[in-house]
Amino acid sequence: MRVLMISKAFVLGTAQRKLEELAKYPDMELVAVTPPHWLNDDGNKQVLERTYLEGYKMIVTPMVFNGHYHTHYYPQLGRIIREVQPDLVHMDEEPYNFATFQAIRRAHKRKxxxxxxAFQNLYREYPPPFRQLEQYNYSHTQYAQAGNNAAAEVLRRKGYKGQIRVIAQFGADPAIHFPNSGRPVRSPNDPFILGYVGRLKPEKGLPLIIEALASLPGYCRAVFVGHGPLREDLERQAANLGVADRVTFKAVVPSYKVPDEMRQMDVFLLPSLTRPNWAEQFGRVLVEAMCCG
Structure with missing residues (x-):
């Protein structure tokens, strides 16, 4: 069976490991479609990491409205579907996104x-045209993949009648996510690292880390690896609390180097804050950090 998978997530090298594993199935011929880069909403440009490419074909194609979650699309997707002639089109996007409508409509026209x-774990009614896009995708598919049970429940509440499979999207690769067996035992006053890897955004609850640091012994340090609009606020908070010399900010690293950063930490923190329009969907970095020891 020839499967065409379309996802902006494949710009990350670690996300490509799933493709390599799927391609190992003897009856699977896998073709992946991804853009040359993705503009994250924190201002970071994630360029395609060509890391795990064995066993399948990757097509890199332009994207219009790159960085816009709900309105981006692939202008060459129709040609790609005609040339690949897949038996199944797997669109790795939410049903209310225009790119999903584009892929489902193209596939439906060719039968x-x-x-x-779907990973949207909060029930939300969308304004036009996204409500209509969502309903079109509901009525023209027989299968949906949900990232967790909450997302599956939202699909049912919104009227999806097709089959739903809940499949956890994120795991840790033991080939790169493993403990540092040679790490020396800490002495009592050695630095104790509280770490975070990810986007520096308000919903991640990062000011709680600075606040907690101020009440901990002086040998405790906080390390933030990532980029985002909250950095200046965190720097200001650390200065106001007198712990600026105990806080380090590191730039974004390639996905396959994240485990190296995690292995330098003593505790990994993800104090996400649930909001009316957002709740943490999984927290992949927690699984990765635990595997890194």
Whole structure:
């Protein structure tokens, strides 16, 4: 069976490991489609990491409205579907996104079965045209993949009648996520690192880390690896609390180097804050950090 998977997530090298594993199935011919880069909403440009490419074909194609989650699309997708002639189109996007509508409609016109992915774990009614896009995708697919049970429940509440499979999207690769067996035992006054890797955004609750640091012994340090609009606020908070010399900010690193950063930490923190329009969907970095020891 020839499967066409479309996802902006494949710009990350570690996300490509899933493709390599899927391609190992003897009856699977896998073709992946991804853009040359993705503009994150924290201002960071994630360029395609060509890291895990064994066993499948990757097509890199332009994207219009790059960085816009709900309105981006692939202008060459119709040509790609005609040339690949897949037996199944797997769109790794939410059903209310325009890119999902584009892929499902293209597949439907060629009588190719298609499915979408859903990770929206809060019930929300979307304004036009996204409500209409969502309903079109519901009515023109027989299968949906949900990232967790909450997302599956949202699909049912919103009227999706097709089959739903809950499949956890994120795991840790033991080939790169493993403990540092040679790390020396800490002496009592050695630095104790509280770490975070990810986007520096308000919903991640990062001011709680600075606040907690101020009440901890002086040998405790906080290390933030990532980029985002909250950095200046965190720097200001650390200065006001007198712990600026105990806080370090590091730039974004390639996904395959994240485990190296995690292995330098003593505790990994992810104090995400649930909001009316957002809740942490999984917290992949927690699984990765635990595997790194």
């Amino acid at each position: 190719i079965p298609a499915l979408f992915f």
